[in-house]
Amino acid sequence: MNNNSYPQEYAANIAGRVSQTMKRVYVNMTLALVVTAFVSMWCAGSEAFLSFVFNNRWAMWGLLIAEIGLVIGISAGINKLSSAAATALFYLFAVVNGAALAPIFLVYTGASIAKTFFITAGTFGAMSVYGYFTSSDLSKVGSILFMALIGLIIASVVNIFAHSDTLQWIISIAGVVIFVGLTAWDTQQIKRMAEQMPEAGVGRLAVLGALSLYLDFINLFLYLLRFFGSSRD
Secondary structure (H helix, E strand, C coil): CCCCHHHHHHHHHHHHHHHHHHHHHHHHHHHHHHHHHHHHHHHHCCHHHHHHHHHCCHHHHHHHHHHHHHHHHHHHHCCCCCHHHHHHHHHHHHHHHHHHHCCHHHHECHHHHHHHHHHHHHHHHHHHHHHHHCCCCCHHHHHHHHHHHHHHHHHHHHHHHHCCHHHHHHHHHHHHHHHHHHHHHHHHHHHHHHHHCCHHHHHHHHHHHHHHHHHHHHHHHHHHHHHHCCECC
16 A cells, blocks of 8 residues: 555544534534523513513523523533533523523514624634635734624623713624624634544534634624623513
């Protein structure tokens, strides 16, 4: 056998593993978004759920804490969890997030939510494709975006008490820019990890990658909704 065939075979194996991983990432992410959408719509139409949430202020905080706990649990324990367990926790997170997002159907019209979803999908898709195929190293951009994300969180907390409309618009614009960039960066990171990940770790990486891109999509959607959403009032 020609020695030149070994590098070609190795490259083909890596390409196949990357392709397999990315397909599983996008399938998991898409299914999680569908779960979130259906749970959110069901909760928004459930008088019992809405009555419970509005009469118990701690309920939304409980959902938020549960979301944070699940994200930390999946991310920190991904190497210890089986692929099945990680996937189950990921979809549980999608369910909890769907319940937490139910109020948006009471604030915005269904048509504007749908319009924003498709705008988000188009923007996300374009940036994810860019992140996958670009030859540019986005590592430095990713570091900057991560620091900007921390600043965004701090500004959001401050504005809870400041109630500044101007600051809210700045936060919304910054949020869109940050999560557009993070979509490309996360996609490139997942691809690079897939190139180095052994076959046995593909399932867990697919879940972790799906979680990262799911969070990018949801946050981008929520920030864009502040621009394109039409109030029910």
